Amino acid sequence: MATVVYAALFYLATVAFVGGLAVRIAQFARTPTPLRIPTTPAPTTRTGAGLRVASEVVLFQSLFKSNKWIWLFGWIFHVTLALVLVRHLRYFLQPVPTAVALVQPYGLLFGLVMTGALVALLSRRFLVPRVRYISQVSDYLLLGLLLLIALSGLTLNAVARTDIVATKAFCLGLMRFDLQPLPTDSALLVHLMLVAALMIVFPFSRLLHAPGVFFSPTRNQADNAREKRHAPPARLEAVVKRA
Amino acid sequence: MAAPDAPTADRSHGDPLEMPALCPGAMAASKPYPASPAMQTALGFPGQLVEDWHDKAIARLGELVNGSRALRVYLDSCVKCGACTDKCHYFLGTGDPKNMPVARQDLLRKVYRRHFTLAGRYVPWLVGAEDLTEAVLADWVSYFHQCSQCRRCSVFCPFGIDTAEISMAARDILDTIGLGQKYSNEIIGKVFKIGNNLGLPPKALKNTLESLEDDIEEDTGVRVELPLNREGADILLVTPSADFFASPHMEGLIGYAKVLHEAGVSWTFSSYASEAANFGMFIGSTDTMQKVALRIRKAAEDLKVKRLVFGECGHAWRVAYNFLNTLAGPLDFLDPAYPIPQHICEFTLDLIERGKLRLDKSKNDAIRLTFHDSCNVARASRMGDEPGGQFEIPRAVLRAVCNHYFDMAPETTREATLCCGGGGGLLTDELMDLRLKGAQPRMRALREVADEHGVTHMAAICAICKAQFSKVLPKYGFDMEGIVSVHQMVSNAIVLTGSKQAEELDAAHGVASTAS
Numbered sequence: 001m002a003t004v005v006y007a008a009l010f011y012l013a014t015v016a017f018v019g020g021l022a023v024r025i026a027q028f029a030r031t032p033t034p035l036r037i038p039t040t041p042a043p044t045t046r047t048g049a050g051l052r053v054a055s056e057v058v059l060f061q062s063l064f065k066s067n068k069w070i071w072l073f074g075w076i077f078h079v080t081l082a083l084v085l086v087r088h089l090r091y092f093l094q095p096v097p098t099a100v101a102l103v104q105p106y107g108l109l110f111g112l113v114m115t116g117a118l119v120a121l122l123s124r125r126f127l128v129p130r131v132r133y134i135s136q137v138s139d140y141l142l143l144g145l146l147l148l149i150a151l152s153g154l155t156l157n158a159v160a161r162t163d164i165v166a167t168k169a170f171c172l173g174l175m176r177f178d179l180q181p182l183p184t185d186s187a188l189l190v191h192l193m194l195v196a197a198l199m200i201v202f203p204f205s206r207l208l209h210a211p212g213v214f215f216s217p218t219r220n221q222a223d224n225a226r227e228k229r230h231a232p233p234a235r236l237e238a239v240v241k242r243a
Numbered sequence: 244m245a246a247p248d249a250p251t252a253d254r255s256h257g258d259p260l261e262m263p264a265l266c267p268g269a270m271a272a273s274k275p276y277p278a279s280p281a282m283q284t285a286l287g288f289p290g291q292l293v294e295d296w297h298d299k300a301i302a303r304l305g306e307l308v309n310g311s312r313a314l315r316v317y318l319d320s321c322v323k324c325g326a327c328t329d330k331c332h333y334f335l336g337t338g339d340p341k342n343m344p345v346a347r348q349d350l351l352r353k354v355y356r357r358h359f360t361l362a363g364r365y366v367p368w369l370v371g372a373e374d375l376t377e378a379v380l381a382d383w384v385s386y387f388h389q390c391s392q393c394r395r396c397s398v399f400c401p402f403g404i405d406t407a408e409i410s411m412a413a414r415d416i417l418d419t420i421g422l423g424q425k426y427s428n429e430i431i432g433k434v435f436k437i438g439n440n441l442g443l444p445p446k447a448l449k450n451t452l453e454s455l456e457d458d459i460e461e462d463t464g465v466r467v468e469l470p471l472n473r474e475g476a477d478i479l480l481v482t483p484s485a486d487f488f489a490s491p492h493m494e495g496l497i498g499y500a501k502v503l504h505e506a507g508v509s510w511t512f513s514s515y516a517s518e519a520a521n522f523g524m525f526i527g528s529t530d531t532m533q534k535v536a537l538r539i540r541k542a543a544e545d546l547k548v549k550r551l552v553f554g555e556c557g558h559a560w561r562v563a564y565n566f567l568n569t570l571a572g573p574l575d576f577l578d579p580a581y582p583i584p585q586h587i588c589e590f591t592l593d594l595i596e597r598g599k600l601r602l603d604k605s606k607n608d609a610i611r612l613t614f615h616d617s618c619n620v621a622r623a624s625r626m627g628d629e630p631g632g633q634f635e636i637p638r639a640v641l642r643a644v645c646n647h648y649f650d651m652a653p654e655t656t657r658e659a660t661l662c663c664g665g666g667g668g669l670l671t672d673e674l675m676d677l678r679l680k681g682a683q684p685r686m687r688a689l690r691e692v693a694d695e696h697g698v699t700h701m702a703a704i705c706a707i708c709k710a711q712f713s714k715v716l717p718k719y720g721f722d723m724e725g726i727v728s729v730h731q732m733v734s735n736a737i738v739l740t741g742s743k744q745a746e747e748l749d750a751a752h753g754v755a756s757t758a759s
Contacts, residue, residue: 062398
């Protein structure tokens with residue numbers, strides 16, 4: 001029973017996550033950029049602008065300029081999340097690639113550090129009046145959701161281990177449309193349920209910042225307006241032609 | 244810290260970026276005068292609040308989101324991390340939490356979420372989505388006119404979210420439903436009708452320029468021309484119209500004229516495009532901005548000039564540098580050997596570096612100078628070939644003409660510069676309280692260098708900054724004339740060929756060389 005319910009849940013979550021993100025990304029990509037608006041000083045070439053975006057994505061460069069505490073907790077959270085996600089690839093790949101095998105021994109460490117960063121980020125929402133003022137219910141809930149995912153994952157890792165071989169068989173089965181029984185340990189069921197929930201809300205929440213950062217004109221445009229004409233939308237171009 | 248309503252003199256000392264305590268609603272009563280029906284209709288907007296304002300506003304918001312990737316991405320991507328919350332000079336000066344950039348954005352974002360996102364439609368309470376009520380509309384009028392579109396927040400946002408884009412969109416919506424702002428819309432009307440923000444007709448302009456020629460001749464003994472509508476000149480100089488009559492703007496204009504004279508180029512003003520400023524940007528209307536920009540193109544074509552040079556004006560330089568080519572281009576009839584367009588500081592520094600200007604720095608020895616990076620030059624444009632030229636070139640000009648130069652604290656200059664407090668269409672008397680409070684961080688940074696280095700003057704490169712500082716400097720205990728134009732400093736130091744000053748200098752050198 002759990003197997004069928006969770007299989008259905010993950011198919012639904014995958015469709016919502018991939019489909020939802022695809023729709024939103026297409027929306028971002030199709031919306032025109034009528035004017036050149038890089039926040040300067042900005043790189044003068046497209047390659048430079050690409051590197052600028054990369055440094056925002058990898059190092060959170062602007063956030064570092066802004067506030068060292070938010071940067072520290074935010075960056076640590078995202079990096080450990082990425083490492084934990086890489087580590088989870090072993091449940092979906094057979095044979096397990098070397099890179100994934102390399103991070104394998106550090107799961108508990110990453111999980112603990114990530115949890116600490118999440119607690120710090122959530123505490124800021126309560127403790128800093130300015131941040132409390134701008135926080136909405138969903139901000140607390142999303143952080144809470146991530147925190148519960150981390151805690152249930154840590155439980156599975158260190159306290160109540162599940163049948164990991166069977167879990168992997170279930171995951172591989174999902175991808176091959178060949179359902180395999182899912183172990184029914186409660187920590188695992190909670191963990192998977194929350195992850196599915198996160199996947200479903202992703203495209204409909206501020207988690208859209210993940211694709212959004214790549215589409216931000218103030219960051220991804222080159223500062224070359226004098227050298228290269230930025231063509232306006234047809235409506236404005238028509239006015240120039242008439243003039 | 245001093246309470247936000249403390250007398251301003253008490254507030255001029257302290258850390259420029261000191262965090263205020265949150266004072267909710269402190270600035271809720273601040274709002275601009277509404278545009279009259281005549282001012283509205285002159286720009287093609289409804290004369291007064293339309294009956295179906297709610298639906299019209301939502302429809303317009305939809306159009307804007309579909310037409311601007313920046314707006315869409317910025318409304319969708321904010322994670323409420325708080326990085327921007329202490330970056331706005333209006334927040335630092337007022338403590339009103341709705342002046343935190345993210346909170347200002349949320350005034351529009353909550354309505355966007357309600358109408359254009361799934362979560363906002365079905366679970367508005369969860370994601371902070373709200374209907375556009377009369378109270379929200381009142382907040383829009385108030386707080387979107389407490390943003391000078393200076394982009395300081397955008398520098399510090401991990402996603403580059405630019406509150407300027409959002410306040411421009413909000414002002415566009417307000418115009419569309421009939422709630423325009425008097426100051427900006429009245430001025431744009433004057434540009435359409437007469438050619439400049441001040442409504443200075445060609446004849447008055449001609450007289451002003453002639454009297455300036457007389458003044459320069461009296462000072463120097465040299466007749467420096469300030470030509471108007473001279474067909475076939477090489478260069479069209481476009482400056483903010485404040486340069487024609489306000490102080491210290493006019494002293495800067497005299498500086499441009501002297502530099503152009505010494506360069507030996509032929510140049511002209513245009514009465515049709517006697518305005519570099521483009522308030523179409525402030526009201527967020529790309530169409531209006533384009534109409535104003537096209538006047539400059541037409542003037543350049545009609546006068547058959549080869550080059551386009553802009554005077555000292557912040558947002559005008561943004562429009563010229565980043566938007567002119569897009570909105571009124573391609574400007575392929577101009578000479579590609581020169582930057583299109585060129586900033587007067589680029590022009591002047593080039594001459595200085597090539598040794599074409601004779602400069603007597605000692606003429607500025609009574610002045611101990613600092614430089615205020617104007618926001619639109621600093622964060623929305625460039626000068627020269629390298630990123631950051633907009634910081635280095637004006638400073639290089641100033642250092643070449645003045646012996647005593649000191650920068651203000653690095654967290655308040657260059658890309659982190661603080662708005663003067665009067666930009667973005669807020670330079671109007673009814674917003675004086677906001678302007679005073681918004682200037683506080685800059686005034687404190689100036690106080691620091693005044694105390695530490697004995698700085699007496701601050702140079703600026705923007706007509707709005709100059710006008711704003713003339714008003715607020717005295718309120719913070721500084722001399723009103725402590726604000727100067729960059730080219731005013733050039734004007735003081737430049738030694739015109741064949742002038743009285745040149746003779747004096749030659750004589751002094753002659754004496755010196757005989758003595759040695």
